[in-house]
Amino acid sequence: MIEDIIRMMQELRANMESNIPLLEMKIDLIIESKEISPKKIEGLLDILLDYMYAGVGEDQFKKLNSYYSSFNPEYSAEYDKFYHELLSE
8 A cells, every 4th residue: 555655656756757848848938938927927836836745846946936026026925935835844
């Protein structure tokens, strides 16, 4: 039973890691196109926060949230709080 859970978690992490290049492309596209849609950016930030529970996506989160802070510092600060809470768990 425990071995099955460990195997499933390892597979989940591997799937998340395989998605990182696509997420990086989306982040780069958002930044290059100067996208300011909170819905798109926050959706991606939420995904990255979820990924960080598995130890994946931290650099991508920081990059996107740094960009977000350039035009929406209040909400970016909230995401920083979520990030630091996650690290303290």
